[in-house]
Amino acid sequence: MTTTLVKGQNGPLNAATVEITVDLATAGDLSALLVTDNGKVRTDADFVFFNQPNGPGVSLQAGAGIGTLAISLGAVPADISQVRAVITLDNGTFGAVAPPVARVSGGGQPLYEYRIDGLSSESIVIALEVYRRGGDWKVRAVGQGYAGGFAALVTDHGVSVDDAPAPAAPPPPPVRNSPPPSYSRQPSAPPAQQAPPQNHPPQQPQQNYPPQQPAAPNYPPQQPPPAAYPPPQQPAPNQQPAYNQQPGYAAPAPSSPPEVSLTKNRPVSLSKGQRVSLKKDGGVALTNIQMGLGWDPVVVKKMFGSRGADIDLDASAVMYADTQLADVAYYGQLTSKDGSIRHLGDNLTGEGEGDDEVVTVDLTRVPMHVNAIIFIVTSYQGQTFEQLQNAFCRLVDQTTNVELARYTLAGGMAYTGVVMAKVFREDGTWKLQAIGEGITAKHPGEAVPQLQRFLSNDFMK
Numbered sequence: 344m345t346t347t348l349v350k351g352q353n354g355p356l357n358a359a360t361v362e363i364t365v366d367l368a369t370a371g372d373l374s375a376l377l378v379t380d381n382g383k384v385r386t387d388a389d390f391v392f393f394n395q396p397n398g399p400g401v402s403l404q405a406g407a408g409i410g411t412l413a414i415s416l417g418a419v420p421a422d423i424s425q426v427r428a429v430i431t432l433d434n435g436t437f438g439a440v441a442p443p444v445a446r447v448s449g450g451g452q453p454l455y456e457y458r459i460d461g462l463s464s465e466s467i468v469i470a471l472e473v474y475r476r477g478g479d480w481k482v483r484a485v486g487q488g489y490a491g492g493f494a495a496l497v498t499d500h501g502v503s504v505d506d507a508p509a510p511a512a513p514p515p516p517p518v519r520n521s522p523p524p525s526y527s528r529q530p531s532a533p534p535a536q537q538a539p540p541q542n543h544p545p546q547q548p549q550q551n552y553p554p555q556q557p558a559a560p561n562y563p564p565q566q567p568p569p570a571a572y573p574p575p576q577q578p579a580p581n582q583q584p585a586y587n588q589q590p591g592y593a594a595p596a597p598s599s600p601p602e603v604s605l606t607k608n609r610p611v612s613l614s615k616g617q618r619v620s621l622k623k624d625g626g627v628a629l630t631n632i633q634m635g636l637g638w639d640p641v642v643v644k645k646m647f648g649s650r651g652a653d654i655d656l657d658a659s660a661v662m663y664a665d666t667q668l669a670d671v672a673y674y675g676q677l678t679s680k681d682g683s684i685r686h687l688g689d690n691l692t693g694e695g696e697g698d699d700e701v702v703t704v705d706l707t708r709v710p711m712h713v714n715a716i717i718f719i720v721t722s723y724q725g726q727t728f729e730q731l732q733n734a735f736c737r738l739v740d741q742t743t744n745v746e747l748a749r750y751t752l753a754g755g756m757a758y759t760g761v762v763m764a765k766v767f768r769e770d771g772t773w774k775l776q777a778i779g780e781g782i783t784a785k786h787p788g789e790a791v792p793q794l795q796r797f798l799s800n801d802f803m804k
Contacts, residue, residue, distance in 0.1 A: 382500065637737075717794055
């Protein structure tokens with residue numbers, strides 16, 4: 344039977360091992376402070392958290408939610424009188440989310456539950472404390488919030504803080520439905536059209552190319568035609584375009600690097616603007632290519648360790664017939680309408696090694712009126728590329744699974760999107776060009792009006 348506690352109430356603990364879990368409606372961390380009678384830790388080893396998950400008699404274990412604090416009561420040192428369970432939010436305050444609920448179990452049985460009400464501007468709260476009373480152990484519902492930050496909490500408990508506090512958290516990112524409805528994670532299909540499933544895109548209907556007067560493409564669902572997008576602003580004479588106005592970012596080089604050839608034995612490391620002809624050894628044209636895009640979040644040094652925030656980037660392939668938008672493969676439409684391009688699935692965090700998102704292109708199926716495919720990466724929640732590292736795009740021969748070329752984006756940029764590369768027709772052959780230009784866009788719909796300048800094959804010159 345579970346006993347519900349209110350703030351200040353206590354109850355006995357008769358089990359040898361006690362586990363504390365928390366139901367939390369947002370991202371956060373669970374930690375513990377082992378304190379003596381004076382309310383202080385003995386050493387920094389008495390602070391148990393994600394970068395130091397084990398302390399004397401207490402361990403932080405991975406599990407559902409923000410983890411579990413396991414307390415072996417018999418192993419807690421005799422001069423420790425209290426073990427305080429602390430909840431810390433990654434962003435925001437408790438007043439903006441549903442009250443957390445702390446649960447205590449022992450011997451595999453639920454014992455207590457405490458709903459922590461009454462919090463507002465606090466981002467940290469001491470939820471519970473397990474404490475000695477005579478020769479017995481008890482638990483108390485505390486619910487003491489801290490608005491002064493994590494540093495204030497742990498310093499009050501005697502933990503030494505060597506690093507300066509982390510910068511204030513940025514405002515919460517926009518909610519998932521802030522972009523136009525057609526760019527939400529689960530876009531609604533228009534009448535008489537079914538959105539393709541994530542893993543098995545439907546067979547595409549036969550189409551005649553080129554269309555006689557290409558109507559505005561049905562991309563994305565309920566998206567206004569490209570003509571409805573405002574044209575990109577033109578810079579004033581003798582003025583660099585806006586994407587070069589950020590300090591520390593130079594204008595594009597006056598001339599492009601020389602074109603190089605592909606060889607499976609020596610993958611090409613592309614520089615910005617460099618072109619390669621999509622032909623294998625012996626001049627055989629590639630037919631099936633795979634564009635892999637990857638990134639890692641910058642690991643930020645926090646006060647008590649280093650962590651990287653999950654950042655949701657999205658890869659998209661935008662198809663053009665001259666300057667006319669033809670179609671897009673992206674997280675809301677994983678297969679182009681002609682079936683030539685397939686997006687292999689959305690990655691919401693950038694977690695893992697290698698390619699985070701992959702787009703495949705069957706060059707033999709690309710309609711003849713489509714002469715350029717621009718690969719972009721956008722940041723759905725609005726974090727900039729200053730918060731990323733190891734961003735790259737790579738070209739893989741899908742037939743042999745051999746990497747042919749790779750372009751690594753050097754340095755962070757104060758933009759929410761990057762035009763990574765372009766595949767285009769020139770003199771009857773397909774070529775690839777590394778681009779690496781920043782744009783301000785959180786999804787493909789915001790990116791499209793900014794892509795016109797990249798359609799010229801001489802834009803880097």
